[in-house]
Amino acid sequence: MSNARELKDGVYAVGAFDPHLEEFDEALTPLGTTYNAYLVVDEQVTLIDFVRASTLDQLLDNIRAVIADRPIDNIIVNHSEPDHSSALPEIVKAYPKARLYGSANAQKALAAYYPDSTYEFNVVGADDTLSTGEMTFHFIPMMMVHWPDSMSTYLPARKMLFSNDALGQHIGTGERLDSEVSLETLMGSAQNYYANIVMPFGMQVTKLLGEVASLDVDMVCPSHGVVLTKYLGEMIEAYTRWATGETDGHQVTIVFDSMWGSTAEMAQYLRRKYEASKHHVTVFNLAEEHFSVAVGQLLESRYILIGSSTRNNHMLPSVAGFVSYLVGLKPKNRVGQAFGAYGWSGESITDIHDALADGGFEMLDPLKAQWRLSE
Ligand code: FEO
Numbered sequence: 001m002s003n004a005r006e007l008k009d010g011v012y013a014v015g016a017f018d019p020h021l022e023e024f025d026e027a028l029t030p031l032g033t034t035y036n037a038y039l040v041v042d043e044q045v046t047l048i049d050f051v052r053a054s055t056l057d058q059l060l061d062n063i064r065a066v067i068a069d070r071p072i073d074n075i076i077v078n079h080s081e082p083d084h085s086s087a088l089p090e091i092v093k094a095y096p097k098a099r100l101y102g103s104a105n106a107q108k109a110l111a112a113y114y115p116d117s118t119y120e121f122n123v124v125g126a127d128d129t130l131s132t133g134e135m136t137f138h139f140i141p142m143m144m145v146h147w148p149d150s151m152s153t154y155l156p157a158r159k160m161l162f163s164n165d166a167l168g169q170h171i172g173t174g175e176r177l178d179s180e181v182s183l184e185t186l187m188g189s190a191q192n193y194y195a196n197i198v199m200p201f202g203m204q205v206t207k208l209l210g211e212v213a214s215l216d217v218d219m220v221c222p223s224h225g226v227v228l229t230k231y232l233g234e235m236i237e238a239y240t241r242w243a244t245g246e247t248d249g250h251q252v253t254i255v256f257d258s259m260w261g262s263t264a265e266m267a268q269y270l271r272r273k274y275e276a277s278k279h280h281v282t283v284f285n286l287a288e289e290h291f292s293v294a295v296g297q298l299l300e301s302r303y304i305l306i307g308s309s310t311r312n313n314h315m316l317p318s319v320a321g322f323v324s325y326l327v328g329l330k331p332k333n334r335v336g337q338a339f340g341a342y343g344w345s346g347e348s349i350t351d352i353h354d355a356l357a358d359g360g361f362e363m364l365d366p367l368k369a370q371w372r373l374s375e
Contacts, residue, residue, distance in 0.1 A: 002065030014062035016055030027292035032172030043133025077102035105149035169225030192296035245332030256307035262341030327359035336361035
């Protein structure tokens with residue numbers, strides 16, 4: 001059954017819902033997600049992006065509900081990651097005359113992913129346009145938001161920007177528009193999405209936001225989650241802050257794992273200490289909570305404190321994985337502190353300290369305790 005929705009005159013949301021998805025790119029997705037695609041009906045018909053292959057039937061049902069047996073003339077490929085492109089082999093079989101448009105890097109990736117598929121591919125960049133009758137599409141390269149092939153597509157005739165992974169959220173609960181979810185749900189999901197996926201690319205996000213600011217846009221259509229209209233201003237404001245690494249200076253995130261409870265006691269000691277100095281503190285025990293939830297929280301935290309017991313001269317595996325993941329996300333303007341209890345040697349604390357320092361954190365002195373912390 002179709003769940004296509006007309007967003008503006010001749011522009012339809014035809015993507016797929018994946019409400020039961022539990023994890024995407026290592027991060028939990030408690031609300032599932034969507035793989036958004038958009039159909040623009042003009043003298044020619046243009047599809048913007050595909051979906052994950054597992055949800056192909058939803059896309060095909062939605063396309064047919066809008067254009068019945070009419071062919072698709074153009075397919076704009078904003079991004080080649082398989083959550084958007086893995087339906088390509090079946091789509092180009094269903095619409096063999098469609099011409100594809102995308103970046104040079106997208107062309108290379110699609111050729112490698114789908115060597116058995118046949119299609120015409122046209123490389124486009126910032127100076128190119130695609131006219132389909134009344135409407136003309138413009139292309140905005142946005143390298144590394146999220147991959148080197150990524151781009152956005154601008155449709156001035158409808159004041160719409162198809163932003164692909166930028167400005168997305170993992171909300172797959174059935175809504176198409178931001179006005180149909182609460183601001184709290186929208187921004188919470190966007191924060192988690194930004195922290196776990198987009199954070200390393202703050203500089204590129206800033207460049208993109210600068211370009212978008214010069215466009216006449218009142219609707220942004222990302223490739224995941226709901227379309228932004230009502231809360232577009234709030235989302236742009238949050239992205240602008242997140243991209244620069246700005247925090248209010250009063251939030252502290254403490255993340256730890258503990259073998260026998262001594263490092264856990266230290267986490268609570270640090271919580272009391274920071275709360276006493278008017279900070280807002282959130283504590284995550286990696287033995288009980290998924291690391292991606294802590295990453296979503298620390299996006300707004302100036303202080304990130306990480307603790308681990310020492311086991312076999314190393315950090316606990318949960319903390320080692322978290323530190324590796326965190327450093328890869330390249331958070332900016334953060335203060336770090338390593339802490340932990342140990343029995344014999346205490347290498348975990350030094351390892352955490354060194355890894356965060358190498359990752360660009362401003363480091364406070366480590367807090368170490370042999371056996372247990374003595375107040
Ligand atoms: Fe939604 Fe980078 O793919």
